[in-house]
Amino acid sequence: MAGKVFNFTLCLVCLCLFCVHITHFQAEASQNTQDIKATVSVSDCGKCHEDVVFTLSTKGKAHQALCGDCHKGHPPEDVGIIPLCSQCHNEESDHFRLEGCMTCHVNPHAPLEIQLTRDMTKPCVSCHGEQMEQLQKYPSIHTILACTACHTYHGQIQPCTNCHLPHSDTMKDDSCTVCHQAHMPLEIRYGDSILSEDCGSCHKDEYKQMTTNTSKHRIVSCISCHSDTHGNIPECKKCHGLPHAEKIHSRYKTCGECHGLAHNLDATAASTNIFVKDRK
Ligand code: HEC
Ligand code: HEC
Ligand code: HEC
Ligand code: HEC
Ligand code: HEC
Ligand code: HEC
Ligand code: HEC
Ligand code: HEC
Ligand code: HEC
Ligand code: HEC
Ligand code: HEC
Ligand code: HEC
Structure with a gap:
């Protein structure tokens, strides 16, 4: 009988040991295969990785809540806990086909902190x-510069005058893009806001002539006559039509025969006599 009791006790001890073993094994399995959160929760990470948690909470952007999705487990039990970007960013896009994501996104805990090097064009x-289309369609020396020669950090816009001098002392540093476009700098565009003084940076004689005579043209801006494209010469009738008697206009091929230069009208002096002749 005593032997039976002994056996039964032994059995019970065995059973208990077995149970304990099972429970332990299950616990271990869940720790290894499921999720480190079971033992070290994400709220614990900061106890040892204060800097990372701080960065993530201040600059983590969309990555902020993904700690456990990126790092599954923890060394030494778990190895290879550093994720690949492509694990999640795998949609079809030119951007996700680039190599070396972390050459620009240098810190996965601050994904929008982007570092650029001097010679980048393709990834941009x-x-x-x-912007690339413009640079190629309108070749200029800007076309052979790398994007990051001008944009040294993402979103930076440099003033043109970091690299060029204005055309004259009177020209303002921020006036360049009124006439030029950064990615097609030789295609001079004509807006309404171009100052005559700025045309005068290069056309000094014309500017002087225009501003020092007494005719009413002196108040007309360069671009209201020379509109649309650089070098365009206007016809007088664009603004004046044909103001005189038809006989006059058919006899004189150009208005300038009587009025002289557009920049220095000399109407009365040049033509009084002719008018007298015409009236006869
Ligand atoms: C008790 C301190 C401690 C806690 C808590 C802790 N870590 Fe660590 N962690 C370390 C140490 C120490 C290392 C360096 C271990 C090594 O290089 O083998 C490390 C390394 C890492 C690494 C780098 C692994 C690699 O392969 O380079 C990652 C990622 C990491 N921990 C993430 C986490 C996350 C996520 C948490 C929270 C869930 C966390 N840690 C909680 C101490 C801790
Ligand atoms: C979007 C994915 C992602 C998230 C979210 C993320 N990490 Fe990381 N983590 C990485 C990558 C990728 C690296 C490897 C960086 C490298 O190679 O320079 C890394 C590296 C680390 C390292 C080792 C290098 C270092 O910077 O000290 C630690 C520690 C770490 N992470 C902790 C954490 C903790 C703690 C959290 C959450 C509170 C977290 N990470 C959230 C992707 C992530
Ligand atoms: C565990 C999944 C995961 C991993 C791994 C991961 N990301 Fe993300 N990331 C996301 C999610 C989710 C978003 C938000 C939605 C989106 O933009 O696709 C995001 C957003 C971003 C953003 C935009 C952030 C914002 O707030 O607008 C950048 C940049 C980024 N990830 C870069 C990276 C880089 C670089 C890596 C590799 C070092 C990486 N990610 C790894 C999940 C991940
Ligand atoms: C040449 C630098 C560079 C490289 C290389 C690069 N990125 Fe980016 N990435 C950027 C810039 C710049 C942005 C725009 C950030 C902004 O909107 O302010 C960006 C934005 C993102 C975004 C958020 C916007 C979006 O389109 O969803 C994600 C996600 C992203 N990158 C992931 C990646 C991944 C993954 C890789 C590698 C396959 C990678 N990046 C390679 C520079 C780079
Ligand atoms: C993933 C897409 C992406 C990549 C890659 C990217 N950008 Fe951007 N970029 C954007 C977005 C979106 C904006 C507008 C939002 C902002 O200002 O962050 C922007 C804004 C800019 C601006 C400022 C525009 C303005 O109106 O102020 C410049 C300049 C710029 N990017 C240049 C670059 C250069 C140079 C590169 C290559 C190193 C590059 N970008 C790579 C998406 C990208
Ligand atoms: C980071 C420097 C840099 C910036 C910023 C820059 N340029 Fe240039 N640009 C150059 C270089 C280098 C050349 C070629 C040498 C030269 O003509 O000075 C050039 C040439 C030009 C040319 C002549 C192009 C040709 O093919 O003959 C024009 C016009 C021009 N730039 C206008 C501008 C304007 C307008 C801006 C501002 C919107 C600007 N640049 C901003 C560097 C720059
Ligand atoms: C010579 C210098 C220079 C080069 C090279 C250059 N940019 Fe720019 N970029 C500028 C300047 C200056 C502006 C601001 C233009 C303005 O204010 O009108 C600008 C504006 C931008 C903008 C804002 C939107 C726009 O079109 O005005 C983006 C985006 C941009 N650049 C991207 C690029 C990319 C991508 C490349 C290479 C393919 C590139 N840039 C090459 C000087 C440059
Ligand atoms: C009123 C219009 C106008 C303004 C404003 C203007 N430019 Fe120009 N720029 C031109 C014209 C027109 C040319 C072309 C002349 C030619 O055909 O040789 C030119 C040519 C250039 C060139 C090519 C080299 C040269 O000197 O001929 C550079 C560089 C240049 N401009 C830079 C600038 C910068 C920088 C600014 C701003 C400080 C600026 N421009 C403002 C009209 C303008
Ligand atoms: C950077 C110097 C520069 C600036 C600024 C400039 N021009 Fe010119 N312009 C020239 C040069 C050089 C020529 C002659 C070469 C050519 O025909 O392209 C010229 C030619 C002209 C011609 C044609 C002359 C002819 O004989 O056919 C007119 C008209 C003219 N410019 C008007 C203007 C007006 C108006 C402005 C202001 C919006 C202006 N220019 C700004 C340099 C400049
Ligand atoms: C009222 C219209 C008008 C205004 C304003 C005007 N121009 Fe002209 N410009 C002309 C006409 C028309 C010609 C062709 C020659 C002529 O008929 O006098 C011309 C010719 C030119 C030429 C070619 C060279 C020459 O002298 O023949 C240049 C350069 C020029 N203008 C620059 C300017 C500049 C710079 C301004 C502003 C300071 C300006 N123009 C204002 C009408 C105008
Ligand atoms: C962009 C429009 C424009 C063009 C082109 C133009 N003019 Fe004028 N012109 C004017 C304006 C504005 C006045 C002043 C009208 C007023 O105040 O009554 C004027 C006045 C005149 C006057 C009277 C001058 C005075 O001092 O009393 C004459 C003459 C004249 N223009 C001749 C010409 C001739 C000739 C041409 C061609 C070479 C020409 N204009 C081209 C706009 C123009
Ligand atoms: C035969 C010489 C002659 C020709 C050709 C000529 N004009 Fe005149 N124009 C004059 C005279 C003279 C006056 C001054 C008349 C007056 O003060 O009553 C005048 C006056 C003007 C005035 C000022 C009118 C006002 O009421 O103040 C304009 C504008 C004008 N001309 C435009 C033109 C235009 C445009 C052409 C060419 C299509 C042209 N003229 C051709 C001789 C001429």
Whole structure:
């Protein structure tokens, strides 16, 4: 009988040991295969990785809440807990086909902190195709510069005058893009806001002539006559029509025969006599 009791006790001890073992094994399995949160929760990470948690909470942007999605487990039990970007960013896009995500996104805990090097063009075009199109359609020396020669950090806009001198002392540093476009700098565009003084930076004689005579043209801006494209010469009738008697206009091929230069009208002096002749 005593032997039976002994056996039964032994059995019970065995069973208990077995149970304990099972529970322990299950606990271990869940720790290894499921999720480190079971033992070290994300709220614990900061106890040892204060800097990372701080960065993530201040600059983590969309990555902020993804700690456990990126790092599954923890060394030494778990190895290879550093995720690949492509694990999540795997949609079809030119941008996600680039190599070396972390050459620009240098810190996954601050994903929008982007570092650029001096010679980048191709990766920029994965998003800014339009700028590249302009640079190629209108070749200039800017076309052979890397994007990051001018944009040294993402979103930076440098003033043109960091690299060029204005055309004259009177020209303002921020006036350049009124006439030039950064990605097609030789295509001079004509807006309404161009100052005559700025045309005068290069056309000094014309500017002087225009501003020092007494005719009413002196108040007309350069671009209201020379409109649309650089070098365009206007016809007088664009603004005046044909103001005189038809006989006069058919006899004289150009208005200038009587009025002289557009920049220095000399109407009365040049033509009084002719008018007298015409009236006869
Ligand atoms: C008790 C301190 C401690 C806690 C808590 C802790 N870590 Fe660590 N962690 C370390 C140490 C120490 C290392 C360096 C271990 C090594 O290099 O083997 C490390 C390394 C890492 C690494 C780098 C692994 C690699 O392969 O380079 C990552 C990622 C990491 N921890 C994430 C976490 C996350 C996520 C948490 C919270 C869930 C966390 N840690 C909680 C101490 C801790
Ligand atoms: C979007 C994914 C992602 C998230 C979210 C993320 N990490 Fe990381 N983490 C990485 C990558 C990728 C690296 C490797 C960085 C490298 O190679 O320079 C890394 C590296 C680390 C390292 C080792 C290098 C270092 O910077 O000290 C630690 C520690 C770490 N992470 C902790 C954490 C903790 C703690 C959290 C959450 C509170 C977290 N990470 C959230 C992707 C992530
Ligand atoms: C565990 C999944 C995961 C991993 C791994 C991961 N990301 Fe993300 N990331 C996301 C999610 C989710 C978003 C928000 C939605 C989106 O933009 O696709 C995001 C957003 C971003 C953003 C935009 C942030 C914002 O707030 O607008 C950048 C940049 C980024 N990730 C870069 C990276 C880089 C670089 C890596 C590799 C070092 C990486 N991610 C790894 C999940 C991940
Ligand atoms: C040449 C630098 C560069 C490289 C290389 C690069 N990125 Fe980016 N990435 C950027 C810039 C710049 C932005 C725009 C940030 C902004 O909107 O302010 C960006 C934005 C993002 C965004 C958020 C916007 C979006 O389109 O969803 C994600 C996600 C992203 N990158 C992931 C990646 C991944 C993944 C890789 C590698 C396959 C990668 N990046 C390679 C520079 C780079
Ligand atoms: C993933 C897409 C993406 C990539 C890659 C990218 N950008 Fe951007 N970029 C954007 C977005 C979106 C904006 C507008 C939002 C902002 O200002 O962050 C922007 C804004 C800019 C601006 C400022 C525009 C303004 O009106 O102020 C410049 C300049 C610029 N990017 C240049 C670059 C250069 C140079 C590169 C290559 C190193 C690059 N970008 C790579 C998406 C991208
Ligand atoms: C980071 C420097 C840099 C910036 C910023 C810059 N340029 Fe240039 N640009 C150059 C270089 C280098 C050349 C070629 C040498 C030269 O003509 O000075 C050039 C040439 C030019 C040319 C002549 C192009 C040709 O093919 O003959 C024009 C016009 C021009 N730039 C206008 C501008 C304007 C307008 C801006 C501002 C919107 C600007 N640049 C901003 C560097 C720059
Ligand atoms: C010579 C210098 C220079 C080069 C090279 C250059 N940019 Fe720019 N970029 C500028 C300047 C200056 C502006 C601001 C223009 C303005 O204010 O009108 C600008 C504006 C931008 C903008 C804002 C939107 C726009 O079109 O005005 C984006 C985006 C941009 N550049 C992307 C690029 C990309 C991508 C490349 C390479 C393919 C590139 N840039 C090459 C000087 C440059
Ligand atoms: C009133 C219009 C106008 C303004 C404003 C203007 N430019 Fe120009 N720029 C021109 C014209 C027109 C040319 C072309 C002349 C030619 O055909 O040789 C030119 C040519 C250039 C060139 C090519 C080299 C040269 O000197 O001929 C550079 C560089 C340049 N401009 C830079 C600038 C910068 C920088 C600014 C702003 C400080 C600026 N421009 C403002 C009209 C303008
Ligand atoms: C950077 C110097 C520069 C600036 C600024 C400039 N021009 Fe010119 N312009 C020139 C040069 C050089 C020529 C002659 C070469 C050519 O025909 O392209 C010229 C030619 C002209 C011609 C044609 C002359 C002819 O004989 O056919 C007119 C008209 C003219 N410019 C008007 C203007 C007006 C108006 C402005 C202001 C909006 C202006 N220019 C700004 C340099 C400049
Ligand atoms: C009322 C219209 C008008 C205004 C204002 C005007 N121009 Fe002219 N410009 C002309 C006409 C017309 C010609 C062709 C020659 C002529 O008929 O006098 C011309 C010719 C030119 C030429 C070619 C060279 C020459 O002298 O023949 C240049 C350069 C020029 N203008 C620059 C300017 C500049 C710079 C301004 C502003 C300071 C200006 N123009 C204002 C009408 C105008
Ligand atoms: C962009 C429009 C424009 C063009 C082109 C133009 N003019 Fe004028 N012109 C004017 C304006 C404005 C006045 C002043 C009208 C007023 O105040 O009554 C004027 C006045 C005149 C006057 C009277 C001058 C005075 O001092 O009393 C004459 C003459 C004249 N223009 C001749 C010409 C001739 C000739 C041409 C061609 C070479 C020409 N205009 C081209 C706009 C123009
Ligand atoms: C045969 C010489 C002659 C020709 C050709 C000529 N004009 Fe005149 N124009 C004059 C004289 C003279 C006056 C001054 C008349 C007056 O003060 O009553 C005048 C006056 C003007 C005035 C000022 C009118 C006002 O009421 O103040 C304009 C504008 C004008 N001309 C435009 C033109 C235009 C445009 C052409 C060419 C299509 C042209 N003229 C051709 C001789 C001429």
